[in-house]
Amino acid sequence: MTISFTRLDPAGQDRAALIDFMTRNDFPFHVGVHPSAADVEGAIGKGAYRDEDNDSFWIDHRELGRIGFLRFEDLSEGTPLFDLRLGGPFRGRGLGVPVLSAATAHVVSTMPSVNRFEDQTREDNIAMRKTFVRCGWLKEAHYREGWPVNGGAPLASTAYSILRRDWETGQTTTFVWDDLPVRSTDRQTLGHDVSPAETTKEAQHHGR
Template sequence: MNLVKPTGTGPGGGAFMHPSDLNFSEIDVATGSADVASFLAAHAWPFHTLPRLDLAAAASVPLGPPDQVRSFWISQHGKRIGVIRLLDLDDVADGSVRFDLRVAEESRGRGVGRHTVCWLTDTLFRDYPSLHRIEATTRFDNLPMRRALEANGYRLEGRLRETWPSADGVRHDTALYGRLRSDTRPDAEA
């Protein structure tokens, strides 16, 4: 597996990240919720239906309970640069798990998304031996998310027309991706 950009800078202008620069730590809902809410309220989420969350809205984003939702910080050298939520964990046995991934604005375009999708995919299939499929939806024009998914073996399974509302009233299409346990990453197929 080669997910490391050899040289240069990302679309965001910063240096590419090495996977070993990133650390993933599970969030304790009882003690960590306020920090997550501050993080979510501090950044813009341009492809989400709500591109800005105030503190109250951010505090209502579910981070648990862990039999349904598990949440993690993404950190680089001790600085928190993103949040992952693994969703629908109560569907592991007979459905699809989903996830929500949000990287801080200043850390986008440097490989964090790609490495994180790699980590969470491996973590889900390792921690849940009966899990067969992970599902991911994103706005069709969210190219960074789509490329991060495709680099990790997620396959485009559908384009759901005008199903993704946005704050400006436009209904965007949704890209639906699936990753089976048996699927491989493109660079593993070479």
């Protein structure tokens, strides 16, 4: 196996290395782009790296050594999510695909009750979105303006998942994406029974 995972002890022996990794790298597609040491220490204290919902691992590559960090999240919910962060020097080299494949294999082989493995990424994180598709994950949602951006307009959040049987059979289970056909008369005008012009007239009438 090219990729292996080493379980982290975030509050113990891996504490300093975890703070170093999170503060040394930038994460342009995360809500916290530049975590501070205090941010990471606070997260460690809250159990964000290891508790009943979270479990964190170093990502090790057979030739390259330690290349990144992976956390499984929502572990008590039945459908885990993940947080995957390659270190800066290991991005843009096609490593995301073997890492996500290894993460999926880990979930399927060590979490027998899990049927779905899912995650979301920002719409402009093309590298992550290509990685999902190349690993057999399927896009299931595109949440318009669903991803807050510090100091900017929100972007869309895209949601992908893989099913246990997709992984086991190598066949992605699909579904009909397009909605059922509707007649134009079925389409309601999103709560605007009155035209903007009428709204203005109404407001003037009430002295606003």
